[in-house]
Amino acid sequence: MRKSKMKVLWFALFCLILAACSSEGSSNEADDAIDADEVSEDAIKVGALLPYSGVYASLGEHLTKGMELYFDEVDWEVNGKEIVLLKEDTEADPQNSLRRARRLIDQYEVDILTGPVSTAVAYALRDEVDSNQVPFLVSHAGGDDLTRDMRSDYIWRSSFSSWQIGHSLGEWAYENVGEKIYVAAADYAFGHEVAAAFMTAFEEAGGEIIGEVYPPLGNNDYASHLTQINSSDADAVYAFFAGSDAARFVQQYDEYGLKDEIPLIGAGWLVGEDVRPAQGDSPEGAIVSIFWDYNLDTPENIAFVEAYEAKYDERPSIESLEGYDAARIIVEALESIEGDTSDPDQIVEAISQVEIDSPRGHIRFDQDTHHIIQNMYITETVIEDGQTENYVIDSVEEVIDPGE
Numbered sequence: 001m002r003k004s005k006m007k008v009l010w011f012a013l014f015c016l017i018l019a020a021c022s023s024e025g026s027s028n029e030a031d032d033a034i035d036a037d038e039v040s041e042d043a044i045k046v047g048a049l050l051p052y053s054g055v056y057a058s059l060g061e062h063l064t065k066g067m068e069l070y071f072d073e074v075d076w077e078v079n080g081k082e083i084v085l086l087k088e089d090t091e092a093d094p095q096n097s098l099r100r101a102r103r104l105i106d107q108y109e110v111d112i113l114t115g116p117v118s119t120a121v122a123y124a125l126r127d128e129v130d131s132n133q134v135p136f137l138v139s140h141a142g143g144d145d146l147t148r149d150m151r152s153d154y155i156w157r158s159s160f161s162s163w164q165i166g167h168s169l170g171e172w173a174y175e176n177v178g179e180k181i182y183v184a185a186a187d188y189a190f191g192h193e194v195a196a197a198f199m200t201a202f203e204e205a206g207g208e209i210i211g212e213v214y215p216p217l218g219n220n221d222y223a224s225h226l227t228q229i230n231s232s233d234a235d236a237v238y239a240f241f242a243g244s245d246a247a248r249f250v251q252q253y254d255e256y257g258l259k260d261e262i263p264l265i266g267a268g269w270l271v272g273e274d275v276r277p278a279q280g281d282s283p284e285g286a287i288v289s290i291f292w293d294y295n296l297d298t299p300e301n302i303a304f305v306e307a308y309e310a311k312y313d314e315r316p317s318i319e320s321l322e323g324y325d326a327a328r329i330i331v332e333a334l335e336s337i338e339g340d341t342s343d344p345d346q347i348v349e350a351i352s353q354v355e356i357d358s359p360r361g362h363i364r365f366d367q368d369t370h371h372i373i374q375n376m377y378i379t380e381t382v383i384e385d386g387q388t389e390n391y392v393i394d395s396v397e398e399v400i401d402p403g404e
Contacts, residue, residue: 039108043084044341046330047110049101049125052089055243056117058274059319060089063115063139066323069311074331079339083331090116094124101125105132111341112137114326117319119143119190126150135347139326140319144193147371148403154344156351156370158329158363159322160291161401162193165267168376168396169238169289170201173265176394177287178235180210182262184225184249185240187214194240194267202238210234215245222249226256237262242269247278254282263287271381273317276388283381283388291374292321292360293390304359321359329354362398369403 039045048067050060067085076083086108088100097116104110105128113129113136116122122141129136130152138146138157142165147157173181181202185191191214199209211232213225229237237258241249246269253259259282268290269275271283294305294315304324308316316324333350334341341347355364361375378394 039084039086040082043082044078044334044339045108045110045112046083046085047101047104047108047113048085048087049090049097049104049113049115049121050087051092051117052087054091054093056092059117059140059317060115062317062319063117063323063326065308065312066316066320066325067114067327068323069308069320070324070327070331072311073307078331078334081339086110090118090121092116092118092121094118094120097121098124098128101128105134110134112330112347114139114330116141119146122146123150126152126155129154133344135344135351137326137329137351139322142190144401147369147401151370151403154348156348156365158326158365158372160374161371162190163197163401164291164374164376164399165289166194166197166199166240167201168399169265169267169378170198170203170207171205172289172378172394172396173198173236173238174202174205174207177263177265179206180208180233180235181265182211182213182229182232182234182237183209183239184213184215184222184229184237186219186242186245187216191240195238198238217245219245220248222252223256226252226258229262230256230258234262236265239264239266239270241266242272243275244278246270246272247275250275250279250286251282259285268293268318268379271379271388271390273315276381276390279388281383281388284383286381287378287393288381288390289376289378289396290318291376292318293377293379293392295389295391296359296361296377297392298357298359298361300357301359325356325358325360325363328356328358332356366400366403369401371401371403373398373400375399 052060090097117140119141136155140159142160142162144162183195185195265287268288270288271286332354336350352365363374366373376396376399377392379390380393381388381390
């Protein structure tokens with residue numbers, strides 16, 4: 001019955017010829033043509049702006065799977081109204097994303113937007129959402145400014161900020177790891193923001209940063225940087241890399257013999273569910289901060305993991321959790337206003353009041369910054385039954401982004 005009520009619509013690519021002439025020269029191959037007549041006037045239309053192609057495609061896929069899992073749990077309904085999920089491929093490209101957002105807003109008149117993955121995309125969408133007064137629940141992009149200088153009455157964020165990720169490990173590292181740390185982070189805005197937040201907290205606690213290095217995204221060889229680190233007098237290395245960069249950095253850190261000499265700490269994506277299978281035993285001993293872990297031992301997380309694995313026959317990722325939570329926040333907000341989507345201000349007010357026990361722990365929104373308040377978990381990677389697992393060894397309760 002659930003599936004019979006599920007209606008997931010893909011929007012067709014608009015003007016493929018123009019897209020092929022763009023600077024990216026890219027085209028999407030997965031879109032099916034939309035039949036707008038299939039969407040009833042009473043349906044609640046949720047527009048998902050996520051990457052379904054390009055470097056972040058897997059993140060978009062996992063966010064969508066998480067959302068669909070929760071919408072399944074409520075039979076794709078709020079107060080008798082059908083939920084329709086309208087997906088647009090951002091390709092992680094700001095200009096392309098802006099065109100897709102305008103189509104969702106102007107042509108299909110979505111009630112709520114959610115996504116994106118890329119912070120650059122989120123920044124590009126900010127003014128369009130704000131001027132059109134469209135409720136926008138940011139489910140992944142973590143750039144600090146979205147809930148600071150670029151804050152909007154219509155934007156609320158349920159994922160994380162760069163500051164939360166980096167700052168949460170700073171004081172803990174000084175008290176539990178060492179007094180002198182070398183920093184290595186990917187050379188883009190989020191990498192710099194995470195590193196800066198960590199360094200501020202670490203130095204405020206009394207620690208000393210003795211070196212910094214920022215390799216480019218997509219770097220294949222970290223040899224020169226690892227040589228620098230090895231010749232330093234660091235008590236530990238703090239690192240932020242994600243995806244294939246994280247897989248390579250952690251592996252090479254081990255291959256250069258640093259794993260047993262200088263403890264590796266960092267942001268959670270360094271040893272996430274998506275990269276550890278490719279890292280072999282290399283992540284063993286790594287300590288990171290993150291807002292969710294697969295092995296988090298709570299009833300909510302155990303139920304989420306079991307449901308996700310039953311539906312998809314694979315482990316959920318942190319993006320799966322983000323999608324699941326975003327869908328639940330949307331549903332709970334709309335239930336509180338009996339499914340009435342006529343007033344966007346009423347919708348954002350309802351979102352602001354959502355407070356739930358998520359698989360990641362208790363979450364709520366900061367009414368000033370519109371940013372999520374959540375626990376941050378310190379995890380350590382161990383080898384168990386021949387494979388690596390992350391386990392929570394400590395937590396920092398209710399981390400609040402300062403909003404400035």
